[in-house]
Amino acid sequence: RARIRDADGRWRDMEGTYTAMLSVPGVNGVVLSLRDLTQLKAAQSELHRLAFYDPLTGLANRQLFKDRLTHVVHRARRSGESAALMFLDLDGFKRINDTLGHDAGDDLLCQVAQWLEGCVREEDSVARLGGDEFVVLLSRISNSEAAGKVADTILRRLCQRIRLNDHEVGITVSIGITMIPHDSEDAGTLMKYADLAMYRAKELGRNTYQFFTPAMNIKAARRLLQQEELATALEGDRFVLHYQPKIDLANQRVIGVEAFLRWHHPEKGLVSAQQFITLAEETGLIIRLGELALRQACIQVQALERAGFEHLKMAVNFSVRQLTDSGFLDMVRRVITETGVTPDRLEMELPAELLNEDPRLLRELLVSLNDLGVCLILDDFGAGSCSLVALQQLPLDVIKIDHRFIRDIPYNVSATDVASAVIALAKKLHLTVVAEGVETMQQLTFLKSAGCAQCQGNLFSYPLDEDALIGFLIRQYEKPLIS
Known part of the structure; x- marks a missing residue:
């Protein structure tokens, strides 16, 4: 084999044989028979690259x-x-x-x-x-x-x-x-x-x-089992919604509910979303769970209408992983169409960390949801960094004060100052303020004096199943929710 430079100055790989014909009249030399291997070697090199790189x-x-x-x-x-x-x-x-x-x-x-x-x-x-x-x-x-x-x-x-x-x-x-x-x-x-x-x-x-x-091996085995259980539960329709009432402080009536996902586990009983949501995020099952929760919430809104509660709104929580999924908007449109729910009866609770996403793409998503007629709520406000510019530019309707600030009212001055500032800011931006996690009368008294419009928390009611919710809604007309 040999390498030969051609007329254009490029090196070519050659293979051949030679025959000595020094004594043959008219030849008097060596005859070479060559075959160009350049393309073959290039092909072999490319195959090697594709196989190993x-x-x-x-x-x-x-x-x-x-x-x-x-x-x-x-x-x-x-x-x-x-x-x-x-x-x-x-x-x-x-x-x-x-x-x-x-x-x-x-x-x-x-x-x-x-x-x-x-x-x-x-x-x-x-x-x-x-x-x-x-x-x-x-x-x-x-x-x-x-x-x-x-x-x-x-x-x-x-x-x-x-x-x-x-x-x-x-x-x-x-x-x-x-x-x-x-x-x-x-x-x-x-x-x-x-x-x-x-x-x-x-x-x-x-x-x-x-x-x-070594402990990671044990944890991995446990995680795999939980993942299989979660997938089986999703296939077996083992998830239900519970509903926590949201109270209008002006007229002391329930104006809506927030839906919380629960898992009916065969051994552990009713499991809250906090215990499985991280695993659902990691495995991608969160996308299917999100659609399931939204669909159930839309069906429940219509059931409440038939029961005589025509004006209640239904809030559904979504994570950043769900909201940034490429098929999220199409999923929302499909569920609204298939269930026939009136879009303005739906509220979507968006995590505050969503504001860290790409501003242009975030605005496109929220504008599209707003155009559908859905109410947009910024959840956990105050828990992390939050752009005031984003609050001005995005089509938000409501902000929720993070429950960790409410928890420390009225004993922590910083908590009360933050809550007061958020309420004042929201009013300037023409946004409704909801305080979540209200558990004591002292907290409620402070929030009313600060001008908070709506509250929810265990002071009024824990999250309820469908039957218990109907009972709660009926009883609100029999005695005041806030005494």
């Missing part, structure tokens, strides 16, 4: 990384040298993909790949497993402390804002780490352990790293 980022793919990990495990077993495996997952990548499009998501993945390669040595390996999942293999590392320093470097490098499609977005990453051969000498088990540690990092608030511990 990620076509988007150029990083090693799952298959090549598995081979490299197996090699490092064998070497560590023989020599006793330590190595480390990191499993990385971008926080909130799906939301970026859904809101800005797949091209923007691809650009982000390519940039992350470059950043990761810049954080490790040449002898280490970086691979993309698929989606927003990356792995890093530190082939030789002195101890877990050294692995933690590399993880810190990666966190600092990736925790920044990047411009995608004329939008500036912030990204963070959660990292799980397992040590080789200390945690295991099996490549598949090590991948599982690093994955478990990564999920633990997400549970602790994201943008951090966690080392694998």
Whole structure:
């Protein structure tokens, strides 16, 4: 085989044979028979690249990384040298993909790949497993402390804002780490352990790293069982709504209810949403649960109408994960159409952290919901950072004071000051104020004097099932709700 430069100056790979014909009259030399292999070699190289490298980022793919990990495990077993495996997952990548499009998501993945390669040595390996999942293999590392320093470097490098499609977005990453051969000498088990540690990092608030511990195995088994139970409950229609009345302080009458999702567990009884909502978010079941809750709420509104309560409004809670799902708006329109509910009877409670999303896309969503005739409530106001500009520019109708401020009234001066300020601000912006979590007469007295329009909480009623709610609504005409 040989490489020959052609007339255009390009190198070509050739294969051939030669025949010595030095004694043949008229030839007196050597005859070469050559075949151009350039295209064949290029095709073979491309096939190799497709088989072992990620076509988007150029990083090693799952298959090549598995081979490299197996090699490092064998070497560590023989020599006793330590190595480390990191499993990385971008926080909130799906939301970026859904809101800005797949091209923007691809650009982000390519940039992350470059950043990761810049954080490790040449002898280490970086691979993309698929989606927003990356792995890093530190082939030789002195101890877990050294692995933690590399993880810190990666966190600092990736925790920044990047411009995608004329939008500036912030990204963070959660990292799980397992040590080789200390945690295991099996490549598949090590991948599982690093994955478990990564999920633990997400549970602790994201943008951090966690080392694998044996306790994670037990927790993972329990989590898998809970996930299966949750999916089975969803298929078996084991979820119901309970309703907490919302009181108008001016006329002391129920003007609406807030729907709370409950799970009828075969062993634990009635389980509140707080105990399963995080798992539902992580597994994606939250999308189906959201539609189920909205549909049940719409049906209940119509049942209340038939019972003679024509003017009650029904509030349904939604998370950021649900609201930023690409199919959310279509789902709302479909449920309203299929149930026949009057849209202005519905209230949607939006978490305050929703204001941290892309302003343009958020406005488009809320304007579309407002155009449907749905009332929009900003929940947990005051719990975190909240843009006053957003309050002015977004089509909000109501704000709810976070229950943690109400809880400390009247004994905490800061709590009373915040509540008073929120009520005054809402009036200036022509927004209705609701105080949730009202449990004592002292709290109620303060809120009435401060000009709060509506309240809800255990002082008036706990969340009630359908039959108990009807009874409560009837009794309000027999005796005053506030005495």
